[in-house]
Amino acid sequence: MQIARKHIFKKLSGGRVFALPDVHGELNLLNELLGKVNFDEENDKLITLGDTINRGPHSFETLDKLSKIKNSIHFLGNHEISLIRAFEKHWFSYDSPGIDTGKNEVWQNEVPIAKLKETIDRYIEKSAYCGTIQVNNTTFGISHGDATLEHWSPEILSGLGKEKLKAMICNRARYKNTNGNQYQGIIRGVDWTIHGHTINENITMFKNSIFLDVGAGSTTRAKKLAILDLNEFSKSKCIETSSTLVQE
Template identity: 30%
Template sequence: MGLFGKLFQGRSAPAAFSTPPNTRAYAIGDVHGRLDLLSELLTKIDKDRQQRPTSRDYTIFLGDLIDRGPQSAEVIDYLLRARSTLNQPIFLAGNHEEMLLRILRHDGRQLAEWLNYGGRQCVESYGIDAAALLHISPEAAQQRLRAAIPAAHLDFIASFADSFRLGDYLFVHAGIRPGIAVEEQTIADLHWIREDFLDSPARYPFMVIHGHTISSGPDEQHNRIGIDTGAYSSGILTALCIEGTERRYITT
């Protein structure tokens, strides 16, 4: 059992979760192909930074940058160009990035499932007729996708991390499996878990910040905060700003 597994069993959460001294983090929920909302939110974050200077800050994307919304390709291209100007950018992988890479690298037979799950909008943003992909072999579909999606985009997506720890906060896409050490969490749980995490009363030695599960507003619980506000359909993209023991929200 690793250190965090022991902490799950033997230590309660701190009275007040905190970032390291003089450190701020902006965590951004599921973008899902809404470049319009992302650019608006980043502008608001930049304004917030100017009004509240700090020594060090991070911009953390919680995954699911692609699918469902109309501009997956544009979102990836925008962030590829913007990452050199973002403060300490951290990109986490979501289940939708996982599905795209799995189809391209391993199993093209899952293509139809992915297209129905939001992938259709993604492939169309790269100029591909999604319906036509279903009338060719999985191998041919993979080749067509690889030809249309720039290698730089795929390399960027493949570089995404699965979790990030900052002070008393753990950032992941979907959540964690209670009772399992952080270093022993499976990729499947970090990217896909729902009820076993969402419904758990477990107290951790950190606050978990996650996306993946849509709520009408920030979902604050004693052990987790969910900030997926369904941007692709609601028009609301949410960022959680954490600094010291203070938390506040910035939204579109």
């Protein structure tokens, strides 16, 4: 199988650049939202923030669709990592009755194994654990869960070990303040950091971090999906611009 990069650095220009948080298999919400912003696969670019699968009714179809979008970058969430690790264990064992992701999901065992492998490989080829994206004159640091470092540095991020990478994907401690050792100040080295993972009623800003997950994967309330056009981004209009794109 493909191996995802630890960090990816990209300068993006020409066309719009969208950041999309946790879809969680809600293909209908995804299609409706991309239609709402008139997403153009030839000219626009899509950055996904992880957790594209599980909980919703169309996990494979969502993963397959996103993996085929021409100009896309995918940052791995905890749900993709669980799938990849479980698939690798299954693929090399030959005696497993099915792929157990530990997420109480069965969809992956309803897809032909060769087709699932092809889609996972195609998705990983465009993936990284975290990244630095420059859009016009604004630099964004991106990871699924949290910004765990005081200084966002591509050199440092490219050399992170397993536990620190896991923290960037799984942590929710930054503005939740659930860990007394978690840095709570401005993240230096970038203008903004962008994350999914933590569900909020609306897009939430804390210091120079933006949390975009508004609940497509929620199991307790109405499902919503948000998208953020990074070309139109500015501190003064972030919430207003983003909120108009929330899928009710």
